[in-house]
Amino acid sequence: VMLALQCICKRFAHLGIRAHCVGEINEPAIKKDDLLIVGSGSGGSLFPLGIAEKPGICGLPIVHIGSNPNSEMKDIADFMVRIPVRTKNYLEDAIDSCQPMTSLFEQSVLLLGDVLAKMIIEQRHLDMRSLWQYHANLE
Numbered sequence: 001v002m003l004a005l006q007c008i009c010k011r012f013a014h015l016g017i018r019a020h021c022v023g024e025i026n027e028p029a030i031k032k033d034d035l036l037i038v039g040s041g042s043g044g045s046l047f048p049l050g051i052a053e054k055p056g057i058c059g060l061p062i063v064h065i066g067s068n069p070n071s072e073m074k075d076i077a078d079f080m081v082r083i084p085v086r087t088k089n090y091l092e093d094a095i096d097s098c099q100p101m102t103s104l105f106e107q108s109v110l111l112l113g114d115v116l117a118k119m120i121i122e123q124r125h126l127d128m129r130s131l132w133q134y135h136a137n138l139e
Contacts, residue, residue: 001039001048004106008037008113014134015120022051036062041087041105043071052076065109067094083108 005021012019020027030036036057038048043066052062053076064077067087074080085104086094097104121128 001041001045001102001106001109004109004113005037005039007110008116011113011117012120014131015117015124015126016131016134017120030057030060032059034060036060037065038062038073038077039065039109040071040073041067041083041085041102042089043068043073049073049076065112067091067105081112083112 002021006024009019009021036052038052040048043049043064048064049072052064052073061079062077064071064073064080065083066073066080067083067085068089068091069080069082083105084091084094085102085108086096087102087105095104120126121131
């Protein structure tokens with residue numbers, strides 16, 4: 001899930017949006033005007049739950065991308081984007097997959113990020129050619 005969230009951050013950076021992942025080498029301090037997005041299919045994973053519960057981020061909007069609407073995250077997050085696929089909880093209404101572990105959830109998070117990026121492009125009327133200014137050029 002962390003890798004999918006890192007991909008979303010990179011995609012947002014390609015749109016000229018400042019986006020960072022917790023723990024990255026150049027992670028800035030979170031500020032009152034920021035948005036915290038946490039990803040956890042089960043909603044009970046230690047790392048994302050701990051970050052969302054961290055003292056000092058009270059008042060910041062928190063979005064949980066997950067599968068379990070009744071998780072521990074429900075009382076912390078201001079908004080939830082539910083991806084109803086199978087996780088370690090094996091919820092009755094979850095979409096099953098023949099893929100191992102939570103692969104479908106992780107893939108869905110990645111696709112959600114691309115859908116959001118496309119919506120931002122359309123809403124801001126961004127010129128696709130001009131976005132290359134934000135793309136890495138040392139590759």
